[in-house]
Amino acid sequence: MADQIDGFAARHIGPDADAIDHILDTIGVGTFDKLAAAAVPASILEPATDGVGAGLDALPAAVGEHEALAQLRALAAQNTVATSMIGLGYYDTLTPPVLVRNILENPAWYTAYTPYQPEISQGRLEALLNFQTMVADLTGMEVANSSMLDEGTAAAEAMTLLRRAGKNKSPRFVVDADVFPQTKAILDTRATPLGIELVEADLTEGLPDGEFFGVLAQLPGASGRVVDWSAMIGDAHERGALVAVGADLLAMTLITPPGELGADACFGTTQRFGVPMGFGGPHAGYLAVHGKHSRQLPGRLVGVSVDADGKRAYRLALQTREQHIRREKATSNICTAQVLLAVVAAMYASYHGAEGLKAIAQRVHGHARAIAEGLEAKGVEIVHRRFFDTVLARVPGRARSVVDGAKAWNINLRLIDADHVGIACDEATTAQHVGTVVAAFGPGLGSTAPLEEIADRTSPYLQHEAFTRYRTETAMLRYLRALSDKDIALDRSMIPLGSCTMKLNATAEMEPITWPEFGGLHPFAPGEDAPGMLSLIHDLEDWLVAITGYDRVSLQPNAGSQGEYAGLLAIRNYHLSRGDEHRTICLIPSSAHGTNAASAVMVGMKVVVVACRENGDVDVDDLRAKVGKHAGELAAIMITYPSTHGVYEHEIREICAAVHDAGGQVYVDGANLNALVGLARPGRFGGDVSHLNLHKTFCIPHGGGGPGVGPIGVREHLAEFLPGHPFVPELGKGGAVSAAPYGSASILPITWAYIRMMGGDGLRRATLTAIASANYIARRLDEHFPVLYTGENAMVAHECILDLRPLTKETGVTVDDVAKRLADYGFHAPTMSFPVAGTLMVEPTESEDLAEIDAFCEAMIAIRREIDRVGAGEWPVDDNPLRGAPHTAACLVGEWEHPYSREIAAYPLGVDAPRPKVWPAVRRIDGAYGDRNLVCSCPPLEAFSE
Ligand SMILES: *Cc1c(COP(=O)(O)O)cnc(C)c1O
Numbered sequence: 001m002a003d004q005i006d007g008f009a010a011r012h013i014g015p016d017a018d019a020i021d022h023i024l025d026t027i028g029v030g031t032f033d034k035l036a037a038a039a040v041p042a043s044i045l046e047p048a049t050d051g052v053g054a055g056l057d058a059l060p061a062a063v064g065e066h067e068a069l070a071q072l073r074a075l076a077a078q079n080t081v082a083t084s085m086i087g088l089g090y091y092d093t094l095t096p097p098v099l100v101r102n103i104l105e106n107p108a109w110y111t112a113y114t115p116y117q118p119e120i121s122q123g124r125l126e127a128l129l130n131f132q133t134m135v136a137d138l139t140g141m142e143v144a145n146s147s148m149l150d151e152g153t154a155a156a157e158a159m160t161l162l163r164r165a166g167k168n169k170s171p172r173f174v175v176d177a178d179v180f181p182q183t184k185a186i187l188d189t190r191a192t193p194l195g196i197e198l199v200e201a202d203l204t205e206g207l208p209d210g211e212f213f214g215v216l217a218q219l220p221g222a223s224g225r226v227v228d229w230s231a232m233i234g235d236a237h238e239r240g241a242l243v244a245v246g247a248d249l250l251a252m253t254l255i256t257p258p259g260e261l262g263a264d265a266c267f268g269t270t271q272r273f274g275v276p277m278g279f280g281g282p283h284a285g286y287l288a289v290h291g292k293h294s295r296q297l298p299g300r301l302v303g304v305s306v307d308a309d310g311k312r313a314y315r316l317a318l319q320t321r322e323q324h325i326r327r328e329k330a331t332s333n334i335c336t337a338q339v340l341l342a343v344v345a346a347m348y349a350s351y352h353g354a355e356g357l358k359a360i361a362q363r364v365h366g367h368a369r370a371i372a373e374g375l376e377a378k379g380v381e382i383v384h385r386r387f388f389d390t391v392l393a394r395v396p397g398r399a400r401s402v403v404d405g406a407k408a409w410n411i412n413l414r415l416i417d418a419d420h421v422g423i424a425c426d427e428a429t430t431a432q433h434v435g436t437v438v439a440a441f442g443p444g445l446g447s448t449a450p451l452e453e454i455a456d457r458t459s460p461y462l463q464h465e466a467f468t469r470y471r472t473e474t475a476m477l478r479y480l481r482a483l484s485d486k487d488i489a490l491d492r493s494m495i496p497l498g499s500c501t502m503k504l505n506a507t508a509e510m511e512p513i514t515w516p517e518f519g520g521l522h523p524f525a526p527g528e529d530a531p532g533m534l535s536l537i538h539d540l541e542d543w544l545v546a547i548t549g550y551d552r553v554s555l556q557p558n559a560g561s562q563g564e565y566a567g568l569l570a571i572r573n574y575h576l577s578r579g580d581e582h583r584t585i586c587l588i589p590s591s592a593h594g595t596n597a598a599s600a601v602m603v604g605m606k607v608v609v610v611a612c613r614e615n616g617d618v619d620v621d622d623l624r625a626k627v628g629k630h631a632g633e634l635a636a637i638m639i640t641y642p643s644t645h646g647v648y649e650h651e652i653r654e655i656c657a658a659v660h661d662a663g664g665q666v667y668v669d670g671a672n673l674n675a676l677v678g679l680a681r682p683g684r685f686g687g688d689v690s691h692l693n694l695h696k697t698f699c700i701p702h703g704g705g706g707p708g709v710g711p712i713g714v715r716e717h718l719a720e721f722l723p724g725h726p727f728v729p730e731l732g733k734g735g736a737v738s739a740a741p742y743g744s745a746s747i748l749p750i751t752w753a754y755i756r757m758m759g760g761d762g763l764r765r766a767t768l769t770a771i772a773s774a775n776y777i778a779r780r781l782d783e784h785f786p787v788l789y790t791g792e793n794a795m796v797a798h799e800c801i802l803d804l805r806p807l808t809k810e811t812g813v814t815v816d817d818v819a820k821r822l823a824d825y826g827f828h829a830p831t832m833s834f835p836v837a838g839t840l841m842v843e844p845t846e847s848e849d850l851a852e853i854d855a856f857c858e859a860m861i862a863i864r865r866e867i868d869r870v871g872a873g874e875w876p877v878d879d880n881p882l883r884g885a886p887h888t889a890a891c892l893v894g895e896w897e898h899p900y901s902r903e904i905a906a907y908p909l910g911v912d913a914p915r916p917k918v919w920p921a922v923r924r925i926d927g928a929y930g931d932r933n934l935v936c937s938c939p940p941l942e943a944f945s946e
Contacts, residue, residue: 001017001021002017002020002021002024002031002032003017003051004016004017005017005761005762005765007062007063007064007757007762008062008063008064008065008068008506008508008757008758008762009062009757009758009759009761009762009765009766011506012503012504012506012754012757012758012762012766012846012847013762013765013766013769013846013847014769014773014846014847014848014849014850014852014853015769015772015773015846015849015850015853016849019849019850020032020769020772022850023772023773023775023776023850024772026776026779026780027772027775027776027779027795032765032768032772033048035768035771035772035775036679036768036771038793038795039648039771039775039791039793039795039796039797040648040679040680041648041649041650041652041791041792043650043652043653043685044648044652044653044680044684044685045679045680046679046680046681046684048678048764050761051760051761051764051765052678052760052761052764053678053679053760053764054547054549054676054677054678054679054680054681054764055546055547055548055549055681056546056547056677056678056759056760056761056763056764057760058542058543058546058760059543059546059547059755059759059760059763060756060759061759061760062756062757062758062759062761062762063756063757063759064757065506065508065757068508068753068756068757069508069511069512069753071756072512072536072749072752072753073515074532075532075533075535075536076512076515076517076518076532077517077532078531078532078535079517079518079521079529079530079531079532079533080410080528080529080530081516081517081520081521081529082407082410082411082412082525082529083410083411083412083428083429083433084277084412084426084520084522084525085406085411085412085413085414085423085424085425085426085429085433085437086412086413086414086422086424086522086524086525087224087389087390087414087422087423087424088180088181088182088222088414088422088424088524089151089180089182089183089268089269089271089739090271090277090280090522090523090524091271091272091277091389091424091426091427092277092426092427092428092429092520093271093272093273093274093275093276093277093348093426093427093428094274094427094428095274095275095276095344095348096274096348096351096476098351098473098476098477098480099274099344099347099348099351099476099480100514102476102477102480102481103340103343103344103347103480104340104344104513104514105510105514106480106484107489107490107491107505107701108484108485108487108489108491109124109340109343109480109484109489109703109704110340110489110505110510110701110702110703110704111489111490111491111502111505111701111702112124112487112488112489112490112702112703112704112705113489113495113497113500113502113702113704113705113828114300114336114339114702114704114705114706115128115302115315115316115704115705116316116832117488117819117820117823117828117829117832118313118314118315118316118922118925118927119307119313119820119823119886119920119921119922119923119924119925120486120487120488120823120828120886120918120920120921121486121487121488121704122313122314122483122486122487122921122922123482123483123484123485123486123487123921124339124343124483124484124487124704124705125302125314125315125316126314126483127342127343127346127347127483128146128147128300128302128314128339128342128343128346129146129302129304129314129936129937129938130346130347130349130350130466130467130938131144131146131147131270131284131286131342131343131345131346132144132145132146132301132302132936132937133462133464133466133467133937133938134249134270134345134346134349134462134467135249135266135270135286135288136259136288136936136937137461137462137937138247138249138252138253138257138461138462139247139249139252139257139258139259139266139268139288140252140256140257140258140259140260140261140266140459141257141258141259141263141265141266141288141289141290142259142288142289142290142291142294143288143289143290143291143293143294143297143301143934143936143937144286144287144288144289144936144937145286145287145288145297145298145299145300145301146299146300146301146302146337146339146342146705147270147284147285147286147299147300147337147338147339147341147342147705147706148267148284148285148286148287148298148299148334148337148338149285149334149337149338149558149559149562149706149738150269150281150282150283150285150338150558150738150739150740151180151183151246151267151268151269151271151283151285151739152180152182152183152185152186152187152285152736152738152739153186153285153558153562153737153738153739154267154268154269154285154286154287155179155183155186155187155216155244155246155267156186156187156189156190157267157287157298157299157332157334158216158244158265158266158267158287159173159187159190159191159196159214159216159244160190160194160298160332161244161265161287161289161293161296161297161298161331162213162214162241162242162243162244162264162265163194163196163213163214164296164331165242165264165293165296166213166214166240166241166242167240168211168212168213168214168240168241168242169213170210170211170212170213171195171196171197171213172196172197172198172199172210172211172212172213173187173191173196173197173198173199173212173213173214173215173216174198174199174200174201174203174207174208174212174214174215174216174241175187175198175199175200175201175215175216175217176200176201176202176203176215176216176217176218176221177200177201177202177203178202178217178218178221178222178223178225179216179217179218179221179222179246180218180222180246180739181222181726181727182725182726182727182736182739182740183218183246183739184200184726185724185725185726185735185736186735186736186737186738186739187216188735189569189734189735189736189737190602192735193569193572193602193603193604194602194604195604199212203215203217203227203229203232204227206232206235207232207235207236207239211239211240212239212241213241213242214236214241214242214243214244215232215233215236215241215242215243215244216243216244216245216246217229217232217243217244217245217246218245218246218247219245219246219247219248219251219255219258220248220251220387220388220389220390222422223383223384223390223392223422224368224384224387224388224389224390224391224392224422224424225383225384225386225387225392226251226255226384226386226387226388226454227386228256228261229243229245229258229261229263230261230262233245233258233261233262233263234262237262242264242265243258243262243263243264243265244263244264244265244266244267245258245261245263245265245266245267246266246267246268247266247267247268248268248272248388248389249268249270249272249273249286250272250273250357250360250361250364250388250389251361251388251389251454252457252461253354253357253358253361253457253461254358254361254362254365254388254454254455254456254457255388255454255455255456255457256456256457256458256459257457257459259288259290260459263290264289264290264293265287265288265289265290265293266286266287266288266289267285267286267287267288268285268286269283269284269285269286269739270283270284270285270286270341270342270345271283271284271341271345272426272427273344273345273346273348273349274344274345274347274348275341275344275345276514276516276519276520276746277519277520277521277522277523278513278518278519278521278744278745278746278747279518279521279522279523279525279530279533279740279742279745279746280523280738280739280740280741280742280743280744280745280746281523281558281707281738281739281740281743281744281745281746282338282340282341282558282706282707282744282746282747283338283341284337284338284339284341284342284344284345285338287299294318294934294936295318295321296321296331297318297321297331298321298330298331298332298334299332299334299337300316300322300334300337300705301316301317301318301936302314302315302316302317302936303315303316303317303318303930303931303934303935303936304930304935304936304939305317305925305926305927305929305930305931305933306925306926306929306930307922307923307924307925307926308884308923308924308925308926309888309890309891309923311922311923312939313922313923313925315925315927315930317927317930317931317934317936318931318934319927320931322594323335323561323594323595323597323598324594324834325594326594326598327594327597327598327607328597328598328600328601328607330594330597330598332598332602333561333562333564333565333595333598333599333602334559334561335559335560335561335593335594335595336559336560336561336693336695336702336705336706336707336708336710337559337705337706338703338706338707339703339704339705339706340701340703340704340706340707341703341706341707343704347470347476347480349462349467350466350467350469350470350476350479351470351471351476352471353462353467353468353471354460354461354462354463354467356471357462360427361388362455363427364388364389364425364426364427364429365388365389365425365454365455367389367425367429367430367431367433367434368387368388368389368390368391368423368424368425369451370431370434371391371423371425371434371437371438372387372391372451373448373451374434374435374437374438375391375393375438375441376446376447376448376449377445377446377447377448378438378441378442378443378444378445378446379444379445379446380393380394380395380441380444380446381393381394381395382394382451383420385449385451385452386451386452386453386454387451387454388454389424389425389426390422390423390424390425391422391423392416392420392421392422393420393421393422393423393441394419394420395419395420395421395441396418396419397418397419398419398442399415399416399417399418399419399420399421400415400418402421402440402441402442403415403421405440405441405442406436406437406440407526409436409439409440411433411436411437411440412522412525412526412529413437413440414524423437464937464938464940466938486920486921487704488823488826488827488828488918489704490502490504490505490701492826492916492918493826493827493828493852493918494827494828494844494848494852494853494856495828496827496828496829496830496842496843496844496848496856497828497829497830497831497841497843498646498799498800498801498830498831498834498840498841498842498843499593499644499671499672499799499831499834499835499841499843500696500702500831500843501671501672501674501693501696501697501798501843501845502702502843502845503674503699503845503846503847504699504845504847505699505700505701505750506699506753506754506757508753508757509699509749509750509751509753509754509757510701510750512749512750512753513746513747513749513750517532518533518745518746518749519746521533521745523727523739523740523741523742523745524727533745536748536749536752537555537742537745537748539752540553540555540748540751540752540755541553541554541555543755544692544711544713545713547673547677547678547681547755547763548670548673548681548682548683548690548692548713549681549682549683549684549685549713550681550682550683550687550689550690550713550714550715551683551713551714551715551716551719552713552714552716552718552719552722553711553712553713553714554566554711554712554714554722554723554731554732555709555711555742555743555745555748556711556722556723556725556731556736556737556738556740556741556742556743557691557709557710557711557712557723557737557738557743558707558708558709558710558738558743558744559693559695559706559707559708559709559710560595560669560671560691560692560693560696560708560710561595561598561599561710562710562737562738563691563692563693563710563711563712564595564596564599564638564667564669564691564710565599565602565603565737566691566710566712566722566723566734566737567667567689567690567691567712567714568586568599568600568602568603568605568636568638568667569603569721569734569735569737570689570712570714570718570721570722570734571603571635571636571665571667571688571689571718571721572603572604572605572635573721573734574665574717574718574721575635575665577721580663582632582633583632583633583634583635583663583664584604584605584606584633584635585605585606585608585630585633585634585635586600586605586606586607586608586635586636586637586638587608587609587610587623587626587627587630587634587636587637587638587659587664588600588607588608588609588610588637588638589609589610589611589612589618589639589640589643590609590610590611590612591612591616591640591643591644591645591835591836592638592639592640592644592669592835593640593644593669593671593834593835596638596640596669599638600636600638605635605636608626608630610622610623610626610637612645615789616643616645616647616788616789617643617645617647617649617650617651618639618643618649618651618655620651620654620655620658623637623655623658624658627658627659627661627662627664628662630662631662631663632663634659634662634663634664635664635665636659636664636665636666636667637655637656637659637664637665637666637667638667638669639652639655639666639667639668639669640668640669640671640672641668641669641670641672641676641682641687642672642675642676642797642798643672643797644672644834644835645788645789645801645835645836646672646774646789646796646797646798646799646800646801646841646843647789647790647791647796647797648675648791648795648797649791650791650792652685652686653685653686655686656685656686656687657686660686665688665689665718666686666687666688666689667687667688667689667690668682668686668687668689668690669690669691670682670690670691670692670693670697670713671691671692671693671696672797672798672799673690673692673693673696673697674696674697674766674767674770674798674845674846675767675770675771675797675798675799676767677697677763677764677766677767678760678763678764678765678766678767678768679764679767679768682713683713683715687715688714688715688717688718689712689713689714689715689718690712690713691710691711691712692710692711692712692713693708693709693710694708694709694710694711694747694748694750694751695707695708695709698750698751698754698755699750699751699754700747700750700751701750707744707747708744709743709744709747709748709751719732720732720733720734721733721734722734723735723736723737723738724736725740725741727741728741765846766846767798767846769846770798770843770844770845770846771796771797771798773844773845773846773848773853774796774797774798774799774800774842774843774844775795775796775800776844776853777800777842777844777853777856777857778790778796778800780854780857780861781800781802781842781857781860781861784860784861784864785802785803785804785807785840785860785864786802786803786806787800787801787802787803788800788801788802788803788836788839789801798843798845799841799842799843800841800842801835801836801839801840801841801842802830802839802840802841802842802860803836803838803839804818804838804839804840805838805839807867807871808838810871811867811868811870811871811877812870812877813867813870813871813877813880813882813883814838815832815833815838815839815840816832817882817883817885818840818863818867818882819832819840820882820885820886820924821863821866821881821882821885821886821908822859822860822863823885823886823918823920824881824885824886824887824905824906824908824920825859825862825863825908825909825915826859826915826916826917826918827856827859830842830843831843844856855915858909859909862908862909863882866880866881866882866908867882870882874899875899875900876899879898879899880899880900881900881904881905881908884898884900884905884923884924885924886920886922886923886924887905887906887920887923888919888920888921888922888923889906889919891905891923892905892906
C-alpha cells in the first residue's frame with residue numbers, strides 16, 4: 001500500500017494513495033520501491049531511507065504553502081528597491097494592472113505550451129504576431145521574430161546572422177565602443193569559438209581599415225548618446241559588410257529607426273514595455289531583419305496562413321530553419337524563448353497605442369533634459385548633447401561621491417569610472433527624482449547651452465487595429481480573455497507532451513514573481529540592495545547541487561539551449577586549458593534533441609552522430625567504434641538521460657566510461673531529470689556537466705514558449721569555466737552567456753518554493769509517481785497503439801512513445817490526424833514526431849490525477865476505434881472525423897456533406913460526456929501555404945475578406 005501523504009506534496013501530486021495502488025497494481029509492481037527497482041538500472045539507482053534518497057537528505061524538510069511564502073517574504077524584505085537610474089538596457093516600467101492580473105498572474109497564459117499545435121494556440125499566436133508587428137514597426141524593419149532570450153544574446157544572434165547572410169568572408173566583426181558592456185561580453189563569448197575576430201572601435205570616427213563582414217552599433221549608445229548612423233551604414237554597405245543596430249524601442253517612437261537608415265538587422269529588449277526588471281529577467285529580447293534575410297532569422301516566427309475552411313489562421317512559420325529539423329545546420333540553438341514576456345510587451349503597446357508610447361517617451365526624454373539642464377546650470381559638464389533618456393555627466397574625481405550622495409536618497413546612478421556618472425530616466429521617473437539627482441551633484445554655478453533635438457521620426461507606426469482598439473481597460477480585459485479562450489493550457493486539460501514535463505505550476509510558487517522586492521531590482525544594482533535575492537540564489541544552487549550530485553551550479557543560462565551552450569563551452573575551455581586544442585569532436589546519438597547538435601556547432605565542435613539500436617538505445621558498438629576512431633580529437637558526448645526515447649538505458653555507466661577513457665567529457669542533457677530526482681544523480685553516474693530545465697522539472701511555467709531557466713551543474717574540474725559576467729567578477733571565468741549575471745532571476749522563487757514545499761520525500765515521490773503514471777499509460781494504450789521502446793522488464797521511464805506508423809500504413813490516418821482529433825475530445829496532443837517521426841510521445845507527469853489520465857486513455861482508445869472504421873472502409877481516408885479535425889463550432893452550421901455526423905465531429909463521446917467541451921478556434925491549418933506566402937505581421941483587415 002502506498003503511504004498517505006499530506007501537505008503541499010499531496011496537492012502537487014495528482015494520484016492519491018488509492019490511485020497509486022491501482023496504478024502500481026496495473027503495472028504489476030505493487031510498490032514504489034519495486035517500481036524503482038524494476039525501472040531504474042541497479043547500477044545507478046541510489047538507496048532511500050524513509051522515502052529520501054540520492055542526495056535529497058541535504059534538502060530542508062517540507063513546509064506548507066503559507067510557511068514557504070512567509071519565508072520568501074522574509075527574503076524579499078531583505079532587498080532594498082531603490083529608484084533605479086542605472087540604465088544599460090534595464091529600466092523601471094509601470095506594468096498596467098490589467099496586464100499583471102490577466103497575463104502574468106493568469107494560468108490561461110502562463111501555463112500554455114509553445115504553440116506547435118496551432119489550432120489550439122490561436123490566442124497566443126495572435127499576441128505574438130502583435131509583438132512581431134510592434135517590433136517591426138518601431139525598428140522600421142520588415143520581419144521580426146517572436147522573441148529572443150535577452151538583448152545580449154539577440155546581439156550575438158544578429159552577429160552570426162550577418163555572417164550567414166553576407167557575402168564577405170572576412171572573419172572580422174566591428175563593434176562600436178559605446179555598446180552595453182554586457183552585450184560586448186556576450187559577443188566576445190560567442191565570437192571566440194566560431195573564429196570571429198571582434199574589432200572594437202568608436203564608429204563616430206568612421207569605420208576601421210581592412211575587411212570585415214559586419215558592424216554592430218547601438219541606438220542610443222551605452223553612454224546615452226544618440227548618433228545618426230546613416231552614413232556609417234552606407235559606408236559599411238559600400239565596403240561589402242552588413243550592419244546590425246541595437247535599438248531601444250521606446251526611443252524609436254521619437255527617433256528615425258535603423259530600419260529606415262538601411263540597417264540589415266535590429267536587436268534589443270522589450271523589457272521597458274511593462275516587464276519588471278526582476279534582477280535581470282526574464283524579458284523578451286527581439287531580433288528583426290530586412291525581408292530578404294527572413295529565412296536566416298533564428299528563433300520562432302509566427303506567420304499568417306489559412307485553415308481548411310479558408311479562414312485566416314496563425315502558426316509558426318518557416319520551421320525548417322529551426323534546430324528541431326536542421327540540427328547542426330540550424331540558424332541557432334534557440335528552443336524555449338520568452339513568449340509570456342513578449343505577450344506582456346505587445347499588450348503594453350496595444351494598451352498605450354502609438355500616442356501613448358510617444359507621450360511616455362517624451363516624458364522620459366523631458367526628465368533627462370531637465371537633469372542635463374539642471375546639471376549644466378551648476379557647472380557640471382554634460383558629455384553628449386544628443387541623448388534620449390540617459391545623461392552622461394563628467395565630474396572629475398567626484399563620480400564616487402556623487403553616486404554615494406544619490407544612494408543616500410535611495411537612488412542608484414551608474415558609476416562609470418572615477419570621473420563619469422550615468423543617469424538614466426524611465427517611465428517611473430518623476431520631477432522629484434530629477435530634483436534629487438541634480439542635488440546629489442552638490443552646489444555649483446555654470447551656464448547652460450541649448451541641447452540638440454532628437455525627435456526626427458516622421459514615419460507612422462502601430463496603426464493596425466491591434467494597437468488602436470484595446471485602449472480602455474474593459475476592451476483590454478475582454479481581448480485578453482477572448483485570446484486565451486482560444487487556447488488549451490494546463491488550466492483546461494492535461495498537456496501530455498513528452499520531453500516537456502508540463503506539470504503543476506502552483507499558485508504559491510507563482511505569487512512572489514510579481515512582488516516588487518524581487519521584480520524591482522536592477523540586475524547591476526549594488527549587491528547590498530539584493531541580499532535576500534542573493535541568498536535565495538545561493539539556496540537554490542546548493543539544493544540543485546544536492547539533487548544532481550554535481551559540485552557547482554550556475555543559474556545564468558536563460559533556457560536549456562543556453563545551458564547546453566554554457567556547458568559545452570566549459571568543456572571546450574577545459575580542453576584548451578590542458579593544451580588539447582584538437583579535441584573538437586562531439587558525439588551525439590541520432591535520437592538527440594535538435595538543440596544538442598546546434599549547441600555543439602556554436603562552440604566550434606564537429607558533430608559525429610552515434611547510431612541507435614533497434615530497441616532505441618544508444619548502439620554501444622557504434623559508440624565504441626566512433627570513440628576509437630576519434631579518440632585523439634574527442635571532446636565530448638552529449639547524451640540525454642533517461643533517453644529521449646523515455647527509457648533508462650542500462651549501459652549508461654559503460655557509455656560514460658568509454659568516453660572518459662578516451663579523454664572526452666560527458667554532457668548529460670538533464671531535460672528528463674523529472675525521472676531521476678531522488679533516484680539517481682547524473683553527477684554521480686558519469687556526467688561531468690548537465691543542464692536542467694527549471695521550466696520542466698522544477699515548475700517554472702512554460703508561458704506559451706518561455707520563459708525558462710537552464711542552469712548547469714558541473715563537477716569540480718569544470719567549475720572554473722562556469723559562466724562569468726563583467727559586473728560580477730567573482731562568477732566563473734567562462735565568459736557571459738546571458739546579459740544578466742544570474743539570468744532570469746525573478747522566476748527563481750518558483751523553483752525555490754517548489755523544492756521548499758516538497759522536501760526530499762515529496763520530490764522522490766513525485767519522480768516515482770511520474771514513472772508510475774507513464775507506465776500505466778503505456779500498459780493501457782499498448783494494445784491500441786504499440787509502445788515503441790521499453791527498457792528491461794518492459795518498463796518505460798517518465799514518458800512513452802506510441803507508434804502510429806503501422807496504423808498509418810494500414811489506414812492512411814496520420815499522427816497529425818490523431819493529434820488534431822484530440823482537440824475535439826478536449827485534450828492537448830502529446831509530442832508529435834519527436835524523437836521518432838510518425839509517433840506520439842506521452843508524458844503525464846506526477847501532477848495529473850488518475851481521472852484525467854484515464855480520460856486521456858479513453859479518448860485515445862476511442863480515437864483508435866475511429867481509425868479502425870477508416871481502416872474498415874466505413875469512412876474514406878480523406879473524409880472522416882480524424883482528417884476533418886479539429887472541428888470548430890462554425891463548421892457545424894450550414895450544409896454538412898461528410899459521411900460522419902455533426903455529433904461525431906464535435907461530441908465524439910456524446911453531448912452528455914462529462915468533460916467540458918473545448919471549441920478550437922480554427923480548423924486544420926495549411927502550414928505550407930503560409931510559408932509560400934510569408935506574412936509575419938498583422939495583416940490589414942481587408943486582406944482576408946475575399
Ligand atoms: C526541452 C529540451 C531541450 C531544450 O531546452 P529549452 O529550454 O527549450 O532550450 C534540450 N534537450 C531536451 C532533451 C529537451 O527536452
